[in-house]
Amino acid sequence: MKQISVEQAAAFLERCEDAHILIHRSPDGDCIGSGYSLQAVLRLLGKRSKVLCADPIPERFGFLLPEEPEEDFPPKCVIAVDVSDEKLFGSLEPDYAGKVDLCVDHHVSNLLYAGQVLLEPHAAAACEVLYKVYRAMGIQFTKQIAMCLYTGMATDTGCFKFSCTRPETHIFTAEIMREFPDIRYDLINRSMFTVKSRAALHAEMVMLSQMEYHCNDRVTLIWATHDICQENGVDVKDMEGISSLGLQPEGVEVGLTVREPEPGVYKISMRSAKDVNVSEICKKLGGGGHVKAAGCMMTDCTRDEVRERLLAAVEPAL
Amino acid sequence: MKQISVEQAAAFLERCEDAHILIHRSPDGDCIGSGYSLQAVLRLLGKRSKVLCADPIPERFGFLLPEEPEEDFPPKCVIAVDVSDEKLFGSLEPDYAGKVDLCVDHHVSNLLYAGQVLLEPHAAAACEVLYKVYRAMGIQFTKQIAMCLYTGMATDTGCFKFSCTRPETHIFTAEIMREFPDIRYDLINRSMFTVKSRAALHAEMVMLSQMEYHCNDRVTLIWATHDICQENGVDVKDMEGISSLGLQPEGVEVGLTVREPEPGVYKISMRSAKDVNVSEICKKLGGGGHVKAAGCMMTDCTRDEVRERLLAAVEPAL
Numbered sequence: 360m361k362q363i364s365v366e367q368a369a370a371f372l373e374r375c376e377d378a379h380i381l382i383h384r385s386p387d388g389d390c391i392g393s394g395y396s397l398q399a400v401l402r403l404l405g406k407r408s409k410v411l412c413a414d415p416i417p418e419r420f421g422f423l424l425p426e427e428p429e430e431d432f433p434p435k436c437v438i439a440v441d442v443s444d445e446k447l448f449g450s451l452e453p454d455y456a457g458k459v460d461l462c463v464d465h466h467v468s469n470l471l472y473a474g475q476v477l478l479e480p481h482a483a484a485a486c487e488v489l490y491k492v493y494r495a496m497g498i499q500f501t502k503q504i505a506m507c508l509y510t511g512m513a514t515d516t517g518c519f520k521f522s523c524t525r526p527e528t529h530i531f532t533a534e535i536m537r538e539f540p541d542i543r544y545d546l547i548n549r550s551m552f553t554v555k556s557r558a559a560l561h562a563e564m565v566m567l568s569q570m571e572y573h574c575n576d577r578v579t580l581i582w583a584t585h586d587i588c589q590e591n592g593v594d595v596k597d598m599e600g601i602s603s604l605g606l607q608p609e610g611v612e613v614g615l616t617v618r619e620p621e622p623g624v625y626k627i628s629m630r631s632a633k634d635v636n637v638s639e640i641c642k643k644l645g646g647g648g649h650v651k652a653a654g655c656m657m658t659d660c661t662r663d664e665v666r667e668r669l670l671a672a673v674e675p676a677l
Numbered sequence: 678m679k680q681i682s683v684e685q686a687a688a689f690l691e692r693c694e695d696a697h698i699l700i701h702r703s704p705d706g707d708c709i710g711s712g713y714s715l716q717a718v719l720r721l722l723g724k725r726s727k728v729l730c731a732d733p734i735p736e737r738f739g740f741l742l743p744e745e746p747e748e749d750f751p752p753k754c755v756i757a758v759d760v761s762d763e764k765l766f767g768s769l770e771p772d773y774a775g776k777v778d779l780c781v782d783h784h785v786s787n788l789l790y791a792g793q794v795l796l797e798p799h800a801a802a803a804c805e806v807l808y809k810v811y812r813a814m815g816i817q818f819t820k821q822i823a824m825c826l827y828t829g830m831a832t833d834t835g836c837f838k839f840s841c842t843r844p845e846t847h848i849f850t851a852e853i854m855r856e857f858p859d860i861r862y863d864l865i866n867r868s869m870f871t872v873k874s875r876a877a878l879h880a881e882m883v884m885l886s887q888m889e890y891h892c893n894d895r896v897t898l899i900w901a902t903h904d905i906c907q908e909n910g911v912d913v914k915d916m917e918g919i920s921s922l923g924l925q926p927e928g929v930e931v932g933l934t935v936r937e938p939e940p941g942v943y944k945i946s947m948r949s950a951k952d953v954n955v956s957e958i959c960k961k962l963g964g965g966g967h968v969k970a971a972g973c974m975m976t977d978c979t980r981d982e983v984r985e986r987l988l989a990a991v992e993p994a995l
Contacts, residue, residue: 519837519850520870522863526851532837533847545840545969549924549950552838557926564882607873632867651863 360471365488368477369495371461372400377407379434381459383442384413384449385596388514388551391420393440393463393485396507399425400498407432413449417596419550423507436460441485441511443469443647463488468638468647483523486511490531505539506547513544514551517603521651555600562591563601570605573670577612577677579605580666585619595620602628602652613637613673617665625657625665635676644672678789683806686795687813689779690718695725697752699777701760702731702767703914706832706869709738711758711781711803714825717743718816725750731767735914737868741825754778759803759829761787761965781806786956786965801841804829808849823857824865831862832869835921839969873918880909881919888923891988895930895995897923898984903937913938920946920970931955931991935983943975943983953994962990 363371380397382390394410401408402425409429416424437459442448443466445456462473465488467480479488486508493500500508512532516524519532536544555563565587571580581601588595595618605614614630627644629637630652637653646655657665681689698715700708712728719726720743727747734742755777760766761784763774780791783806785798797806804826811818818826830850834842837850854862873881883905889898899919906913913936923932932948945962947955948970955971964973975983 518835520863520866522861524862526854529847529851529854533844533851536844536847543840544842545838546951548838553921553925553950554927555925560885560925564886567878568882603871606867607871607878608875609872632871633864 360473361475362471363475363477365477365491365495367475368461368463368492371475372397372492373404373496375401375406375436375438375460377432377435378409379437379455380408380410381437381439381442381448381451381455382410382412383447386412386414386416386420388420389484389486389511390441391416391423392507392509392511392514393489395423395425396486396489396493396504396511397438397440399501399504399507400493400496402427403498403501409434411451411455413451419554420510422547423503423510425503438463439473440464440489441466445470445472463492466647466649468642481525483521483525483528484512484515486515487528487531500535500538502539502542505535506542509535509542509544510547510551513548518548518552523649523651552600556593556597558591558593559597562587562593562598563604565591566598566601567604571666572608574674574677576608576610578670578673579608579611579614580669581605581614581616582662583616583618584662585622588619602630606630606632612677615669615673617662617669623658623660625660625662627655627657627665627669629653629655629673635673637676640672640676644668678791679793680789681793681795683795683809683813685793686779686781686810689793690715690810691722691814693719693724693754693756693778695750695753696727697755697773698726698728699755699757699760699766699769699773700728700730701765704730704732704734704738706738707802707804707829708759709734709741710825710827710829710832711807713741713743714804714807714811714822714829715756715758717819717822717825718811718814720745721816721819727752729769729773731769737872738828740865741821741828743821756781757791758782758807759784763788763790781810784965784967786960799843801839801843801846802830802833804833805846805849818853818856820857820860823853824860827853827860827862828865828869831866836866836870841967841969870918874911874915876909876911877915880905880911880916881922883909884916884919885922889984890926892992892995894926894928896988896991897926897929897932898987899923899932899934900980901934901936902980903940906937920948924948924950930995933987933991935980935987941976941978943978943980945973945975945983945987947971947973947991953991958990958994962986 382394398408439459439462459473463477465482583598602616616628618626631637641653641655644655700712716726757777757780777791781795783800901916920934934946936944949955959971959973962973
């Protein structure tokens with residue numbers, strides 16, 4: 360493993376051929392924006408490239424995908440973007456673990472599994488790092504590249520709301536907006552942060568009305584259970600926005616959300632309102648992530664045990 | 678009335694003495710940030726200045742207020758910031774109407790009632806316009822001025838989410854963040870956009886669960902009635918954030934919220950998700966505001982009449 364600079368990553372991309380670009384499972388705006396902007400950049404240079412993800416790309420990100428179909432080819436080069444750990448390749452792990460040539464990331468928890476790593480832990484988004492790489496390559500952005508990078512930066516910062524937002528995030532965003540004044544950034548934001556189906560909105564209300572308060576009201580716990588989702592006709596994957604809602608009540612420091620994609624499988628999101636480092640807590644529970652937004656999984660246990668383990672891990676950090 | 682440039686406004690402020698600074702009734706982040714940053718700037722120049730508002734400043738904006746008490750003095754000069762219409766002085770209108778020397782604003786609907794007007798209708802916030810004026814004056818920002826300007830720009834753009842956000846909004850924000858890296862912008866955002874009292878959160882859920890859908894589900898109507906607020910022990914003023922929630926369901930184009938501060942008095946907020954100009958609609962109903970966020974009032978009518986009048990005004994615009 361060798362950590363490299365923005366310029367070295369730019370040189371790598373200019374040299375590479377036939378790239379498979381890996382993004383993490385349960386894909387979000389940042390890894391999708393990273394992956395598809397990189398694919399577009401490599402295509403601009405006349406190279407074959409293909410984005411691979413263990414899970415389907417959610418519909419609302421459809422506008423970031425290329426119009427041209429993706430062709431199949433064996434990779435001469437493997438690049439991972441926004442993936443801190445090979446485990447996050449999901450079902451693609453067996454095929455690609457140990458084979459990643461370049462990783463571009465912003466997670467402080469990156470396991471440095473790739474041959475070369477461009478890691479900027481202070482960047483708000485992997486898209487912010489890639490923005491610099493593309494500029495170093497002298498790439499002329501297309502509208503699609505601009506939308507990918509904007510979406511990545513906006514989604515990973517909660518629309519410039521979270522502490523990870525830095526001056527560069529705003530500067531790069533301004534530069535994209537100046538270059539592409541006709542993109543409807545407001546509609547991208549609406550689709551990323553506001554719009555919900557009526558069913559999801561109703562399910563959210565049910566979950567919020569059953570929200571638990573713990574640790575002197577400094578911790579909230581929301582259950583996005585399999586049965587509430589089924590009763591309301593929504594997929595637990597459509598309930599993504601709910602993670603941040605537990606931080607709404609005054610005085611709450613940690614918001615826990617337990618999603619149950621299938622009975623007995625618990626995907627936990629942990630959000631920090633102020634100064635609790637939830638990345639550390641999740642690491643102890645076998646997960647990881649960012650200081651203010653992290654996650655972990657639990658299986659083979661009851662809901663009561665999930666609650667107990669979570670509170671036992673969170674309480675000492677308050 | 679004379680429309681003036683940023684430089685002329687800067688020269689005006691350098692010359693002025695004993696300023697009364699007026700902000701609009703039901704004060705929000707932008708007029709509060711505008712008013713108190715201007716007070717701070719004038720004080721830096723050794724001038725007496727005082728912010729006046731018809732309504733109390735909500736508690737969550739307390740961090741923007743100066744530590745030194747405000748002294749009483751008769752004004753030699755009256756300045757209005759973020760106030761498009763003298764009516765919005767509220768109870769201060771009789772004392773100040775016709776007496777405003779300078780108005781700095783960004784509302785396209787500004788009635789140009791002041792002696793001199795610096796109007797930038799494309800600015801996202803009055804704070805954005807004032808940022809340029811202070812820079813033209815060569816003012817060295819203090820932390821308080823920085824927090825005022827950031828809060829004004831962030832709140833009027835829904836944290837950089839709405840279509841009024843322009844490249845300059847991001848650039849000025851980046852410059853403030855670079856100059857004051859220690860300000861907890863994330864905590865300002867949390868307090869502005871996320872935090873609610875448990876009572877307000879509960880009242881919100883009750884209101885949302887009774888949300889009405891009209892015009893083929895393209896219009897939502899939320900009632901923040903006097904009785905729901907009373908039952909939940911919240912002030913209707915604490916339910917500010919609810920206006921944006923009606924835009925959540927897929928396909929909604931206009932979100933209407935009717936607040937009832939006292940029985941029979943209806944304050945209506947109108948929000949547009951995409952392309953409907955709600956400023957035009959509200960103007961027809963005797964109100965005004967921005968293209969995407971506007972408001973009006975109704976009295977002496979029943980709730981059914983309020984609904985009827987609103988839908989009759991909105992429907993043709995869809």
